[in-house]
Amino acid sequence: MFFKRKDQPKDNTDQSAQNQADIPAAKDAFLAEMKGRFSNSADFIIKELSPELSLLYIETLIETTMLNENIIGALCEPVRSLDQALEQIDSGSKNKLDSLDKTIDALLEGSAIIHFDGIPSVLSANIKTTVDRSLNKPENESQVLGPQLAFIESxxxxxxxxxxxxxxxxxxxxxxxxxxxxxxxxxxxxxxxxxxxxxxxxxxxxxxxxxxxxxxxxxxxxxxxxxxxxxxxxxxxxxxxxxxxxxxxxxxxxxxxxxxxxxxxxxxxNFVEFFKSMEDQNVRWHIATFLRLLRLFAMQISIFFTAIYVASLTFHYEIIPQPLLVPLSESRSKVPFPPIFEALLLEFTIELLREAGARLPTKVGQTMGIVGGIVVGTAAVQAGFTSNILIIIIALSALASFTTPSYMMGNVIRILRFPLIFLAGFWGFYGLSLGFAFIVIHLVRQSSLGSPYLAPFYPPRFSYWLDSIIRMPLPFTNTRPYQSRPKDMVRYPRDPDQNE
Structure with a gap:
């Protein structure tokens, strides 16, 4: 695995042991050591409250009001020992520290450090400032039913x-x-x-x-x-x-x-987990099953629809229904490019519009996506760069990729279209079959914490198939999925009168 921890040389081990050394008892030695550690940083503050008492803190990490009221104000009275300072300070979290590493960690976590001359330990008081944003609704996993809270950065x-x-x-x-x-x-x-x-x-x-x-x-x-x-x-x-x-x-x-x-x-x-939404648990099982099957079907449309179009027009005209050949031929009569180039040009344009819309401010991005899609699509057809039918296919493929609840899996679906279009353009359905086989073999070889990625389909566990693709009624979901190998497989007894 990448970034594995390597064995440290002896010099580093000795340096680590030195870093764990006791705090210097003398005030001058302690302050000199701390100044050296922080390289005279502008926000590293040292205040000498008395000839024996020193206060150290990082100005950008602490709450100034708490510093003045709970620490400096409490230490205005004469302090003769560190224990006395511990009693006078009014702070929710106070600790005695006896190593330089712990002292530096406390400073970096928003604590003020009090050092008394002649004592080989310090007192830390946590007065860190909070800059957390308020709780909001989920933006990427929104839903109608259920809780409307999302994680924040704290x-x-x-x-x-x-x-x-x-x-x-x-x-x-x-x-x-x-x-x-x-x-x-x-x-x-x-x-x-x-x-x-x-x-x-x-x-x-x-x-x-x-x-x-x-x-x-x-x-x-x-x-x-x-x-x-x-x-x-x-x-x-x-x-x-x-x-x-x-x-x-x-x-x-x-x-x-x-x-x-x-x-x-x-x-x-497993693979199917990326197509599940939390809202599936909050709606009736019939609706949840329909939505889950719709997402899986949309994934296949997004990946294969454009590639099938390219393969059909390049090598396999015989599979196109006779009534569709005439309008398809008329639509492509003015297009000077082969189907593979035509499809790649439109796919690349759609990705440009999507990326531009995501990077611009919200209101401008939405306008860019709508106006850009209409203008570019209409102009491309009128200029003879593409056909009307391919515009519809590309739009459906792009729309289908947005149905995936997971942003990471949605990006994967976007990328997979391009190699499949190349394979379809050079080898038709044979190339498309080769690409599909490669994807399946790759998925079979993957695992998550050693558990099969395609579980429960491979290795086959038929009893779990329905609950994977279909959201079964709650009375039939009384066992936990086997993939995570839970110690307790039973969630609840299926018979309400049955005791565990």
Whole structure:
């Protein structure tokens, strides 16, 4: 796996041991050491409150009001020892620290440090400022029924949202620090007694093996811990919904949250999971089944529809119905390009419009997509660059790609169209069959935390097929999916009068 932790040379080990040295008791030595660590940074502040007492903090990380009222105001009275300062300070989180590394970590987390001359320890008081945004509706996974809350960039807030849904002491949270320079907090969540111990150990080991400068978002962490980082298909789900996260935790899956990210990583997952929506659980099973089948059908339209058009017009005219040949021939009579070039030109234009609309401000982006599509499409047909029928096919393919609930899988569908168009243009349906076979073989070889990616279809588990594609009625979903290998397979007894 990439970015694995390498063995440190002896010099680094000695340096690490030196960093764990005790805090200098002398004030001058301590302040000189701290100034050297922070390289005289402009926002690193040192105040000498008395000949013996020194106050250190990072100005951009602390709440100024709390600093003045709870710390400086409390230390106005004479202080003769660190224990006395501990009693006088009014702060929610106060700790005694005895190493330089812990002192620096506390400063970087928004604490003020008090050092008393002659004492080889310091007092930390947490007064960090909060810059979190308010809770909002999900933007990428919106739904009509169900909760309307999304994760934000605060790890503690996201953990609180999950705790509100899962009021259970079995919910375990393990915290890691990743990034040699960012030291970002990462939390691993699972339900004890349900989640598989082997999968927990695997994720724990993969996180501990990461050695990188910084982790700024969950999407970066996902690429470092998934089974095959070279595959175009994602092997873990990113979600911004706390309710979906809790629903998958109840199935025995694991969740990973990152400080500064509004997305949670869910693993293990299978291919069909990317086409499921949390709203499927909130509507009647008939409607949920229809919508799920519609998404899977739309995926096939988006990937293969344009390629089938190219193959048919290039090599296989005989499969086109006779009534359709005349209007198709009239539509293409003024087009000077072969079907493959015509299709690639329109597909590339659609991707340009889509990317421009996504990067522009919301209102301008929507206008750009609508006006650009109409103007470019009409002008292309009138100029003879393309046919009317291909405009319809390209529009349907682009529209179908938006039905996928997962943004990552939607991007995969967009990319797969291009190699299939090339194969169809050079070898017709034989090339298209080759491309389809390659995709299936690649999917069969993939896994998520060692669990088959195409489960329950390969290896076949016929008893789970229906509940994978079809959202079965709730009385028939009393067992958890086998893919995550849960310790407790039974969610609830199917017979209400039956006791577990």
């Amino acid at each position: 790890l503690n807030t996201n953990l609180s949202l999950i705790r509100r849904y899962l009021v259970n002491p079995a919910l375990k949270v393990e915290t890691f620090q990743l990034g040699v320079r960012t030291r970002s907090k990462v939390s691993l969540l699972f339900l004890e007694g349900i989640a598989d111990d082997g999968m927990i150990a695997t994720v724990r080991q993969r996180i501990n093996d990461i050695q990188i400068d910084g982790i700024l978002d969950s999407s970066i962490l996902l690429q470092l811990i998934e089974d095959n980082t070279l595959s175009i298909f994602p092997q873990m789900v990113l979600t911004e919904r706390p309710d979906r996260t809790c629903s998958l935790l109840l199935e025995g899956k694991l969740a990973i949250l990152t400080e500064g990210s509004s997305q949670a990583i869910i693993c293990p997952v």
